[in-house]
Amino acid sequence: MRKTVATLSFAFALALMASSAAYAADPIKIGVVLPLTGTEANFGEIEKLSFEMALEEINAKGGVKGSPINVIFEDDSSKPDVGRSAIEKLIRQDGVALVGGGYSSSVTAAMAGVAVNNAFPLVINTGSADNITEPWTYTVSGQMAAKKKKAMSEETDAAKKEALKKEADELAAKAEQEAATIMPRYAIFRINPPASEYASGIESLLTDVIKPKTAALLHENSAFGTSSAADVEKRLTKLGVKILIKESYDKASIDFKPVLSKVKEANPDIVYMVSYVNDAALLMNQSMELRLNPKMFIGGGAGFTMPEFQKNAGKASEKVVSATLWHQTLKYPGAKEYYDKFLKKYNRDTEYHGAEAYAAMYVIADALKRAKSLSKEDIAKALSETDMMTVFGPVKFATYGKKANQNKGEAYVVQWIKGEQEIVWPKKYATTDVVFPVDWIKERQ
Amino acid sequence: MTVNRGIVAQIAVLAALAVIPLVVHNDYYLHLLILALMWVVIGSAWNLLAGYTGQVSFGDAAFFGTGAYTAGLLVIHWGWSAWWGLFFGGIMAVVIAFPFGWICFRLRGAYFALATLALNEVLRHVATIWESFTQGMVGIMIMQSYISKLPYYYIALALAALSIIIIRLVMRSRLGYYFLSIREDQDAAESLGVNTHFYKMLSLVIAAWLTGVAGALYMNYMGFIDPHVVFSLHDISIMAILVGIVGGVGTTYGPAVGAFIMVLVQEMFRTAGFGYIKAAAKFTDVQFLISASEQLTKGHALGFGILVVLVIRYMPNGVVGDWGKLMIALRLQKTGRAK
Amino acid sequence: MDLFLQTLVSGLLKGGLYAVIGIGMTLIMGVMGIINLAHGQMMMVSMYITYSLFAYAGVDPYVSLLVSVPAIFTLGLFIQQRLLNPLLRAETILPENQVLMTVGVGMVLTEIMRFIFTSDYKSVRTSYSSSTFFVGNISFSVPLTIDFLIAILMTAALFLFLIKTDLGRSVRATAQDKEAAVLMGVDSERITYITFGIGSALVAAAGTLLIPVFYLYPDIGGPFTRKAFVICILGGLGSAVGAIFGGVTLGLAEAFGATYAGMEFEDIIGLVIFLLVLLFLPGGFKRITKV
Incomplete structure (x- = not known):
């Protein structure tokens, strides 16, 4: 016991010593917040490795303006409150020049609040809920207006609808004014397209090839799952597809058979699922066990593109299509090299999350290079002028619709063919034709 | 008399807490x-x-x-x-x-x-x-x-x-x-x-x-x-x-004591001593400290869990309840024998 | 009709597995009077053992029962003997210190596994993982059906142990009236750690049986701990028969809830039944079955 105390006090003394001493060299410090433990750590690890790989390359080439970049990784433990503590620490304690990272939507939203309050530049690489890059989110009237609008769209009584519309409009006008006061402090930039655009690639595949009339929609109960599902529902309804079943589930459910039996009974043309990797694999395995035979199984990104999905689902993953944001065969400079290098270096697969992180590091370095000084205003200005090519495609932060500082990415569709992901849609990027129709029962014999 | 002393101590703690933000920026x-x-x-x-x-x-x-x-x-x-x-x-x-x-x-x-x-x-x-x-x-x-x-x-x-x-x-x-x-x-x-x-x-x-x-x-x-x-x-x-x-x-x-211990210790583990161990490692360039800080951040939740187990095992009445025991164990008080 | 039958089958098969998880917890609860909040984490460790044997030595999950069950039994013994029993002797205001200790143990187990295996999702895909057979239009998962049979076998073995052997009788005596048992010459401390061992071994078996159809990451324990205590309360503390009923009830409730009310209500239905039983049938199904 005594020994432990002695050791502890020694360590503490050392720590105090270090804190009072200044650094000899001064690299440019930036912070990156990722889930390195907790339920989303799997994705966080791929992103961290990609950040590190990019960082090594940048520093090997001499860093930025002669000084190397030093990345301080913070673990958000997959929890919004920890993410918030982490970004507070990076800004106040470590004095970083900017903050990157942000994996899950809820953690990212919590971090974004701090960034706006401090007018601090935040470069998000994944956190995809739409409202994060919509400045009205950060105003009370904006949120209320959104609620009123939703209530209005669900209201059937015409007189009430009119009243709600009036209220919503008033609030929206107020929100616009409030947003104007937010804007000077808004320095959030997102490389990842918002969740509502994940399915944009799928949409034309549905109209041109699959032509479904009915659909079942299963999604996990998370910020990402809920907002993606809401968007897909909107898109499908617009295409005249009838939604027969829409169900959400909690992560870590063992048994999807009851709900899948229900899907089987309803017999929809397509089954659209938004899930993380484990549930994605279970859903496909159990669909196979129940012999579901829709026209197509479609995944909404996230879990369905992970290498683990194919490993866990085995032959049940065959011919499943999924929305995705990136693929190594895309003709972006360095995409294939990044994929190969990652595979060689870490002996594991990577996918769009990794590419986003890798690109994010380059975007950050590029902005630091162009920034007049390391003040947050200058960095934010440099970021807003970003216009570069990355492995993830062209990155340019634009203001369109309700969004501000949002990179317009493209969405693709991949299909698992013989255990490999192939881009099958849109046509101009496709490496192979989409396999359709599929007889799922025969396929899995 | 003891009551008075108690009140004085309480007011002193409260006053200290009230002054902290004026000192710590x-x-x-x-x-x-x-x-x-x-x-x-x-x-x-x-x-x-x-x-x-x-x-x-x-x-x-x-x-x-x-x-x-x-x-x-x-x-x-x-x-x-x-x-x-x-x-x-x-x-x-x-x-x-x-x-x-x-x-x-x-x-x-x-x-x-x-x-x-x-x-x-x-x-x-x-x-x-x-x-x-x-x-x-x-x-x-x-x-x-x-x-x-x-x-x-x-x-x-x-x-x-x-x-x-x-x-x-x-x-x-x-x-x-x-x-x-x-x-x-x-x-x-x-x-x-x-x-x-x-x-x-x-x-x-x-x-x-x-x-x-x-x-x-x-x-x-x-x-x-x-x-x-x-x-x-x-x-x-x-x-x-x-x-x-x-x-x-x-x-x-x-x-109150538990709250400070839990919040501060948890964060200390998460950030490897609020980042100081890492800073100390960078500053002194001692390889052991570098890897120690890395392992500590990687295993922060583990360290925290072990601490919880140890506290419950050896101080089942908590820090305040077993204060005497803790003092003896640390040899800060001479009565009794260390465990 | 198919939908109803399929739901019934899914619920029953899942319920069998739940029963094994629940029996382990109910034994511990009955004898020690504590909720073991590290129960699911013990299961998680067992799953990692099974996974390692499969991934690195190619051992079939059912064969690895022979390793995972004794290993977790020993781990259980150790935890009870070294960490929980000493707390009995300490003078504390609340008896809940032991429960808290199990929380700490659960955290440590989770983090050790994360340290070794990282947070990556692991799974054990055997040739029979997704194989099914059909009776009419109703699909039966082969591994889950085997699990169900093994669960029945194990429960039967446990009953033989509890009813026929001296050690088993001592366990039951301690669960019913600890003081009387001590007066009768039962070494209650020994009984506690043997019980903890057996309880852990049972959940270890459940973990090993589950892994071919499920997946694994370090945080998987928590949800199963929660299910386990729901099952225990349904069945009545300390009642093995009750735990079987509890497990099957929960399995069926979840399945029917998911089919007829919506999957998001899956968990809430179990919890509501749990609260109702707690209030209106305190003592759970034990009150009805008397075992």
């Missing part, structure tokens, strides 16, 4: 202190119900979350200031606690604990599923009303002081004796004519109110909640118990 440390002060409120509330009244709750998050959601929903539905939550959050927590206690206080011991746990889980699911009202897993985000930490710090400090004062007043009054008698032997208390159901309800209502207020403070300060954050079994309910147990069950200042 690092907002990150203030952030940690605000969280610690919030946990003082929650831990004290848990301690009143469990430590003094003997009704162990495994579901404090039910009240905490109710308070937080009250504050958040006031904003997004009615455009009120989230600060109203400090008032209504506590009341809503009581509104949840009252019927629950009325029905479930017929259960005893582990059964009651499990009922609170179930309440916690049910509310979490309700908040998740009832999307049209609570926004489900999308959560509620509001902007903080102050960018400076000072207002939050002083409000948290006031709440922490208030909760300790309430508990002191309660435990010094007649109520306190009834609470203790229920903890020691409920049947005996009942046979002596103590209306145990009534006093248990009273204890629960006070605890729920304090916890709800803390929840509202959390919404105001953190600006973001979702069902998994504020109704978390592990991060709120169990943490509340850990704060109580590590500090010392059934002691006035135990939860």
